[in-house]
Amino acid sequence: VSSSASDSPRRRAPRGTLNQQVIVAAAIKIIETHGLDALSTRGLARALDVRQTALYTHFPDKEAILRAVAMELFARFKMPDSAASDGEMLRALIRAYFRLLIDNPVLVQLASLPESVSETEARVFEALYGCLHRLGIDHRNAAALVASLSRYVLGSATMYPARHKWEEEPSLWERHRDQLATLPPERYPAIHDVLQNLPTLTQEEVFEYGLEALLNAVDAAGGTQAGG
Amino acid sequence: VSSSASDSPRRRAPRGTLNQQVIVAAAIKIIETHGLDALSTRGLARALDVRQTALYTHFPDKEAILRAVAMELFARFKMPDSAASDGEMLRALIRAYFRLLIDNPVLVQLASLPESVSETEARVFEALYGCLHRLGIDHRNAAALVASLSRYVLGSATMYPARHKWEEEPSLWERHRDQLATLPPERYPAIHDVLQNLPTLTQEEVFEYGLEALLNAVDAAGGTQAGG
DNA sequence: ACCTGAACACCGTTCAAGT
DNA sequence: ACCTGAACACCGTTCAAGT
Numbered sequence: 419v420s421s422s423a424s425d426s427p428r429r430r431a432p433r434g435t436l437n438q439q440v441i442v443a444a445a446i447k448i449i450e451t452h453g454l455d456a457l458s459t460r461g462l463a464r465a466l467d468v469r470q471t472a473l474y475t476h477f478p479d480k481e482a483i484l485r486a487v488a489m490e491l492f493a494r495f496k497m498p499d500s501a502a503s504d505g506e507m508l509r510a511l512i513r514a515y516f517r518l519l520i521d522n523p524v525l526v527q528l529a530s531l532p533e534s535v536s537e538t539e540a541r542v543f544e545a546l547y548g549c550l551h552r553l554g555i556d557h558r559n560a561a562a563l564v565a566s567l568s569r570y571v572l573g574s575a576t577m578y579p580a581r582h583k584w585e586e587e588p589s590l591w592e593r594h595r596d597q598l599a600t601l602p603p604e605r606y607p608a609i610h611d612v613l614q615n616l617p618t619l620t621q622e623e624v625f626e627y628g629l630e631a632l633l634n635a636v637d638a639a640g641g642t643q644a645g646g
Numbered sequence: 647v648s649s650s651a652s653d654s655p656r657r658r659a660p661r662g663t664l665n666q667q668v669i670v671a672a673a674i675k676i677i678e679t680h681g682l683d684a685l686s687t688r689g690l691a692r693a694l695d696v697r698q699t700a701l702y703t704h705f706p707d708k709e710a711i712l713r714a715v716a717m718e719l720f721a722r723f724k725m726p727d728s729a730a731s732d733g734e735m736l737r738a739l740i741r742a743y744f745r746l747l748i749d750n751p752v753l754v755q756l757a758s759l760p761e762s763v764s765e766t767e768a769r770v771f772e773a774l775y776g777c778l779h780r781l782g783i784d785h786r787n788a789a790a791l792v793a794s795l796s797r798y799v800l801g802s803a804t805m806y807p808a809r810h811k812w813e814e815e816p817s818l819w820e821r822h823r824d825q826l827a828t829l830p831p832e833r834y835p836a837i838h839d840v841l842q843n844l845p846t847l848t849q850e851e852v853f854e855y856g857l858e859a860l861l862n863a864v865d866a867a868g869g870t871q872a873g874g
Numbered sequence: 875a876c877c878t879g880a881a882c883a884c885c886g887t888t889c890a891a892g893t
Numbered sequence: 894a895c896c897t898g899a900a901c902a903c904c905g906t907t908c909a910a911g912t
Contacts, residue, residue: 663895
């Protein structure tokens with residue numbers, strides 16, 4: 419029963435095996451492969467080939483690990499290149515933030531963590547307010563618009579059909595659509611009217627539709643730069 | 647050590663003690679008092695003065711209990727009275743749905759449950775599509791608008807500062823604001839410019855701002871019924 | 875300083891047994 | 894039919910002990 423192959427647990431992990439970086443990397447790997455619910459301190463320790471209590475030398479608790487994971491994923495944000503106009507920059511910023519959330523859906527799940535605002539979020543907000551200021555939007559409208567946009571992006575990312583590797587079940591969006599289709603047509607004629615006459619409407623199209631609607635107010639208030 | 651007062655556990659619960667209704671009611675009470683995370687089958691059984699395994703006679707698993715809780719809370723939806731115009735009805739429907747989610751924040755947490763569309767949701771969607779149809783909005787725009795509105799409402803409800811009885815921590819919204827204020831002003835001038843010049847902007851004002859922006863497209867497309 | 879072993883107080887779920 | 898007791902396979906976390 420002694421160690422024979424490399425896949426058998428070693429007797430004792432050497433000194434420098436663990437640090438915050440490798441723990442976070444292993445946690446992200448588990449989350450991306452099997453989902454946030456599959457991340458346990460025991461499983462994480464197993465992946466790192468140490469006992470679970472070794473983790474507590476590097477993090478005070480599991481929540482601290484999750485905060486570090488969120489920080490690491492937020493750092494993946496790609497700030498868009500400066501655009502032709504502030505209106506275009508505004509759109510590019512929102513799209514990039516949306517992209518970050520749908521590429522790393524666990525960030526949505528971790529949104530309720532008591533966690534300081536990430537560097538990424540601060541930079542995005544700063545850039546958004548800067549654009550709106552240059553477009554001549556007053557403080558009140560700028561704050562209301564940025565707040566509305568955040569809510570819209572969060573809701574859109576939450577409903578986005580992230581094809582999780584680890585689960586068979588379809589996303590919120592697809593389930594919703596499928597179930598609406600099974601409702602009795604005689605009681606829900608308007609729903610069926612729309613569903614039957616609308617074969618294709620992607621999440622991206624929906625997102626762009628709402629984004630443009632929310633930004634129309636800006637184009638109206640600040641001088642628009644015509645079509646681009 | 648035998649039973650002395652009414653608060654000591656009884657020896658054995660009589661036959662008809664449990665049914666789906668009382669279990670769901672007790673679950674809702676725990677969730678509203680201490681939050682969803684505080685709901686365990688053990689605690690639920692304790693509140694009902696039975697052993698935890700008795701619950702499995704009435705529900706196959708905990709998820710089934712949560713689905714029943716969601717159904718019960720969805721039934722609290724108040725369909726608004728028919729409004730003066732379809733435009734007003736549209737707004738009343740969205741506001742009522744938002745109100746349902748912020749009055750019962752656990753519905754947002756339970757949104758990802760694999761659960762059939764509730765009667766409430768179907769009725770709201772049916773009413774929304776009906777309004778849009780009468781306003782002359784085509785299928786594509788109607789579907790895109792309803793989808794955008796759903797995402798906006800979900801995001802708004804998620805960020806809403808529900809003053810949970812059971813937790814001290816401020817809401818997402820308040821934490822976010824407070825933390826933005828602590829950022830270094832020299833690196834984030836636009837953020838501070840807005841924060842300093844904006845003493846009061848309530849969640850309701852933000853919600854209304856985004857709602858009007860999203861519905862502007864409707865007012866533009868379908869004939870608007872002037873101001874009301 | 876860093877990793878381990880054993881223990882603690884929790885989970886959700888099962889199943890044979892009682893009534 | 895409905896409720897119970899004991900058990901199973903999990904959690905996150907602690908702490909004294911090893912190296």
